[in-house]
Amino acid sequence: MARTATTSDVFNAIAEPRRRDILALLRSGERPVTELAEELGMTQPGTSKHLRVLREVGLVRDRRAGKQRLYGLDARGLKTVHEWAGGFERFWSESFDRLDSYVQDLKRIQMEE
Template identity: 60%
Template sequence: MARAATTTDAFNAVAEPRRREILDALVRGERSVTDLVEQLGVAQPVVSKHLRVLREVGLVQVRDQGRQRMYRLEPAPLREVYEWVKDYEQLWTERFGLLDAVLDDLKGQQAGAGRPGSQPGASETTDKERES
């Protein structure tokens, strides 16, 4: 089966980690290509290639400002990604709740292990022993 082009939709575009980094940078506001190159630490042609993909799927808008091209995030296409992912939120919430319970149990066991007389092999004082 042929692989879908990265320019067909937001899902394919954000599948690439470098493009997600660019989107993360643009969340903070409009940025020039030069700013993005410096922040990401990659060559300008690489950044430009990814910006082209993001522009083609509508995730970024570009405007000329003198000799620079300024890019800004256009979040509307991410709505489709969000709508799909949000259906999994309940599953995550339930699993994180279970994980929290397990971690709380483990913390309780560790705290109990640090108390005097709670060491493995140490005897517990019984009511009869206290009475004598």
């Protein structure tokens, strides 16, 4: 089965660790590509390629500010990821509840000894 194009699928786009790093940096606000590249230890062209993919899937927006272009997070694009991951919330809640119950049982046993 052919892979979905990275530029049309949010999941494929964020599968790349550097792109997730870029998104994390953009949580604090808009930044120029040069600043992102420096912070990530990447070249400007390499960073620009990742930003292009993120922009094409709707996770990043850009705007001109004088001579530079500022990139910012558009978290609306993460809605599908959030909805998908949210489906596992019940699983994790139940797992933590079972773990808590087990720990409480161990504490009771220790106190009885």
